[in-house]
Amino acid sequence: MTEPVEELISGAARDAGGWMGALAMAQVATSADGTVVRWNRAAQELLGHTPHEVVGRHIAELLHPGVDRSLGRSLWEAAADGRSVMGTVTAWHADGHPVELEIWASPVVDRRNDTAAVMVFAADAHATRRIRGSSAVWDGLFARSPVGIAVLDTELRFLRVNPALERMNGLPESAHVGQRLSQLLPEVNAHDMEAAMRSVIDSGQPVLDRRRVGRTPADPERDRVWSCSYVRVEDPAGRPIGVIASLLDITDQQRASLEAEAGRRRLALLSEASIRVGSSLELERTAQELADLAVPRLADATTVDVLDTLARGDDPGPGLAAGVGLRRLGKAPLSGSPVTDVLAPLGRTLVYPATAPYTHVLAGRQPYQLARLDAAAVAGASRHTRRPAQLVELGVHSLMMIPLVARDLVLGVATFYRTRPLGPFDGNDVALAAQLAARAAISIDNARLYHREHETAVTLQRSMLPQHITPPAGIEVAHRYLPASDANEVGGDWYDVLHLPGGKAALLIGDVMGHGITAAAVMGRLSSSVRALARLDLEPGDIVEQLEAALDDLTEPMIATLLYAVVDPATGLCRLTRAGHPPPALVSPDGRVRLLDLPPGTPLGVGGSRCVTVDMALEPGSLLVLYTDGLIESRGSDIDERLAELTDALAEPSPSLDALCDGLLARLVPASADDDIALLVARTRRVVPRGRGAGSAVGGG
Numbered sequence: 001m002t003e004p005v006e007e008l009i010s011g012a013a014r015d016a017g018g019w020m021g022a023l024a025m026a027q028v029a030t031s032a033d034g035t036v037v038r039w040n041r042a043a044q045e046l047l048g049h050t051p052h053e054v055v056g057r058h059i060a061e062l063l064h065p066g067v068d069r070s071l072g073r074s075l076w077e078a079a080a081d082g083r084s085v086m087g088t089v090t091a092w093h094a095d096g097h098p099v100e101l102e103i104w105a106s107p108v109v110d111r112r113n114d115t116a117a118v119m120v121f122a123a124d125a126h127a128t129r130r131i132r133g134s135s136a137v138w139d140g141l142f143a144r145s146p147v148g149i150a151v152l153d154t155e156l157r158f159l160r161v162n163p164a165l166e167r168m169n170g171l172p173e174s175a176h177v178g179q180r181l182s183q184l185l186p187e188v189n190a191h192d193m194e195a196a197m198r199s200v201i202d203s204g205q206p207v208l209d210r211r212r213v214g215r216t217p218a219d220p221e222r223d224r225v226w227s228c229s230y231v232r233v234e235d236p237a238g239r240p241i242g243v244i245a246s247l248l249d250i251t252d253q254q255r256a257s258l259e260a261e262a263g264r265r266r267l268a269l270l271s272e273a274s275i276r277v278g279s280s281l282e283l284e285r286t287a288q289e290l291a292d293l294a295v296p297r298l299a300d301a302t303t304v305d306v307l308d309t310l311a312r313g314d315d316p317g318p319g320l321a322a323g324v325g326l327r328r329l330g331k332a333p334l335s336g337s338p339v340t341d342v343l344a345p346l347g348r349t350l351v352y353p354a355t356a357p358y359t360h361v362l363a364g365r366q367p368y369q370l371a372r373l374d375a376a377a378v379a380g381a382s383r384h385t386r387r388p389a390q391l392v393e394l395g396v397h398s399l400m401m402i403p404l405v406a407r408d409l410v411l412g413v414a415t416f417y418r419t420r421p422l423g424p425f426d427g428n429d430v431a432l433a434a435q436l437a438a439r440a441a442i443s444i445d446n447a448r449l450y451h452r453e454h455e456t457a458v459t460l461q462r463s464m465l466p467q468h469i470t471p472p473a474g475i476e477v478a479h480r481y482l483p484a485s486d487a488n489e490v491g492g493d494w495y496d497v498l499h500l501p502g503g504k505a506a507l508l509i510g511d512v513m514g515h516g517i518t519a520a521a522v523m524g525r526l527s528s529s530v531r532a533l534a535r536l537d538l539e540p541g542d543i544v545e546q547l548e549a550a551l552d553d554l555t556e557p558m559i560a561t562l563l564y565a566v567v568d569p570a571t572g573l574c575r576l577t578r579a580g581h582p583p584p585a586l587v588s589p590d591g592r593v594r595l596l597d598l599p600p601g602t603p604l605g606v607g608g609s610r611c612v613t614v615d616m617a618l619e620p621g622s623l624l625v626l627y628t629d630g631l632i633e634s635r636g637s638d639i640d641e642r643l644a645e646l647t648d649a650l651a652e653p654s655p656s657l658d659a660l661c662d663g664l665l666a667r668l669v670p671a672s673a674d675d676d677i678a679l680l681v682a683r684t685r686r687v688v689p690r691g692r693g694a695g696s697a698v699g700g701g
Contacts (some may be wrong), residue, residue, distance in 0.1 A: 063366030170218030188214030206661025287330030299416035304330030385438035398424035474569025478657035492523030540577035587623035630675035
C-alpha cells in the first residue's frame with residue numbers, strides 16, 4: 001500500500017499551485033487511521049522532527065499538549081471520510097515551542113485496491129496569512145491599476161496582462177497570451193524592449209524607465225511614448241521564471257517636456273542672437289552672423305540675401321514690380337555641405353523675376369513655408385534652372401523664406417533649408433526664424449545707416465580740408481588725413497598751411513573733441529575763422545583768443561585742441577602756441593629727434609586761461625611734425641610708449657616727406673583706425689627775403 005500512496009501523494013503535490021507555491025510547504029501523508037506514513041524535508045524543517053522520529057506515530061501526537069486535540073482528530077476523521085478540510089492547529093516543535101499551522105487535508109484513494117490515505121499540506125500560519133494578504137493586494141492592483149502590467153515567461157511570451165495594458169495596446173488578453181512583443185506589436189521598438197527584458201532575466205537587475213515608442217491598434221494614427229520598467233520573477237530557489245513589466249503612457253508629459261525644452265532652446269538662440277548678430281555694424285558680417293547662428297540648431301543650410309541697391313550703398317529701388325536683384329551676403333555652412341555647394345556663392349547678385357517666390361516674399365513681407373519639397377513642388381522652377389531639382393536630390397525636404405524688414409523698409413530675405421529627418425519646418429520654426437530675421441534686419445539697417453553717416457561725415461570732413469596746399473618759398477610740406485573706421489569716431493581733425501605777410505607761413509593742426517557730422521561742421525567753422533584771422537597778421541595768442549570766442553557762440557558747447565606755428569624761412573624763427581594739443585616733434589638736420597617742450601595750454605572751449613607763445617630758431621633743413629592724437633593713442637598702450645614709437649620712427653631716414661608720412665601711418669596705425677588722424681610735416685630751408693608781401697594761398701590734397 002505504501003508505494004501507491006506515495007505516487008498519489010507526489011502527483012497531488014505537483015498539482016498544488018497558486019500562491020501556495022510561494023510557501024515553505026510541509027507534505028505529510030497518513031493512513032486512513034491517522035498513522036504517519038510520509039514526512040518530507042519541509043516538514044522536518046517546519047517542526048524539527050526527523051522522519052524516523054515521526055513515521056508510525058499517530059499524527060495527533062504531534063499537536064501541542066496544551067490545546068484541544070479534538071480539532072486535529074476531527075480534521076483527519078473528515079478527510080478519512082472522503083471530505084477535504086482545512087483549518088488552523090497548534091503543533092509541538094521538537095525543541096519544545098508551539099507552532100501555529102494552517103493545514104489542508106485531502107483524502108487520496110487508490111482505485112486499484114480501494115485503499116485510502118490522507119495527504120496533508122501544512123505551513124506556518126503567520127506566513128500563509130501574509131501571503132494571502134499579498135495575493136489579494138496583487139490581484140486588486142493587477143485588475144484596477146491604471147498602470148499597464150504584464151507577466152511574461154523566460155521566453156518573453158505573455159502569460160497575463162491587466163485591463164490597463166489591454167487598453168494601451170488595443171488588444172484583449174487572449175491576443176497577448178503566448179505571443180512575444182515583437183510578434184504582437186511590430187510598430188513599436190519591440191526588439192529594444194525585448195533586449196532589455198532579456199538582460200533582466202540574465203542579470204537579475206531591474207530596468208527602469210526604458211522608453212517604448214511607436215503605434216498600437218489603440219491609436220494607429222500617431223506615435224505614443226511609454227515608460228517601461230522590468231523586474232525578474234524568481235522561484236523560491238532564486239531561479240528566474242519570468243518577467244513582470246509595468247508600462248505608463250507618458251505621451252502627453254513627453255510632448256509637454258519636448259515643447260518646454262524646445263522653448264528653452266528658442267530662448268537660448270534668441271539670447272545668443274542679441275549678442276552675436278549685429279555686433280560689428282558691418283553689412284556683410286551681420287548677414288553672415290545670422291546664417292551661422294541658424295545652422296545647425298534651426299536649419300541645415302541658410303542663405304542671407306540683401307537688396308543689391310542697399311548692398312551698393314544706395315537707397316532702396318522704386319519697387320518690385322519688375323523683379324528684384326539680391327546680393328548674397330551670408331551663407332552657412334561656408335564649406336563641406338553639398339547643399340550650400342550648389343547654391344550661389346557669397347557676393348553674387350541674383351536677379352529674380354516678379355513671379356519668383358523670393359519676389360513674392362519681399363513684396364508681401366510675409367514668411368513663405370514649403371513643408372514638403374519634392375520633385376512636384378519644384379517642377380515649375382526646374383524649367384528655368386537645375387538648382388531646385390538638385391536640392392531635392394541632395395535631400396532638402398523642407399524650406400522657408402523669411403523677409404528682412406526693419407523700420408518699415410524691406411532689406412532682403414533669409415532662406416532656411418532642412419535635410420535631417422526631423423520632419424518639416426513647422427509654425428514654431430517659422431516664428432523663431434522670423435524673430436531671428438527681425439533682429440538681424442534691425443542690425444542690417446543699422447549697418448546701412450552707419451555706412452551712410454560714415455560716408456557723410458568723411459565727405460564733409462574731407463570737403464573742409466584744404467584741397468591744394470602751396471606753401472611759401474623755403475618750406476616744403478606733406479600731409480595726410482585718415483578717417484576712423486567707425487562712423488562714431490570720425491571727428492573734427494584738420495590741418496592747414498597759410499601764407500602770411502613777409503613770406504612767413506602759418507602751420508596749424510587741430511582736433512574738435514567730438515565725433516560725426518557735428519564735429520566735422522565745427523571743424524569747418526574753426527578752419528574758416530583761422531584763415532580769416534591769419535590774414536590780419538595777428539599774434540598766435542590773439543588768434544587763439546578769437547577762436548575761443550567763436551566756440552562760445554555755438555549753441556552746444558564744444559572743445560577743440562590747436563597747435564599754431566608761424567615759420568619765417570628767411571630768419572629761421574618759429575613761434576609756436578599750443579592749446580591742449582599733443583606736442584610737435586622736431587627732427588634736426590643731423591637726424592636728432594625730440595618732442596618740443598611747449599606749455600600745454602588748455603583746450604579751446606574750456607576758457608579761463610591764455611596760451612603761451614614760445615619762440616625758437618629752426619636750422620635750415622629742420623623737420624617739424626604736427627599730428628593729432630589719433631596717431632599716438634591706442635587702446636591698451638601707454639601714451640609715453642607711443643610717443644617713443646613716434647620718435648623712433650622719425651629717426652629712420654626717408655627719401656621724401658610723402659614717404660615719411662606713409663611710413664608713420666603704416667608703423668603706428670592699425671588696419672582699422674580707432675580715431676581719425678591728421679598729419680602735417682614741414683621742412684624748412686633758408687631763403688633770401690624778398691620784401692614784405694601779403695596773401696594767403698589755401699588749398700588741399
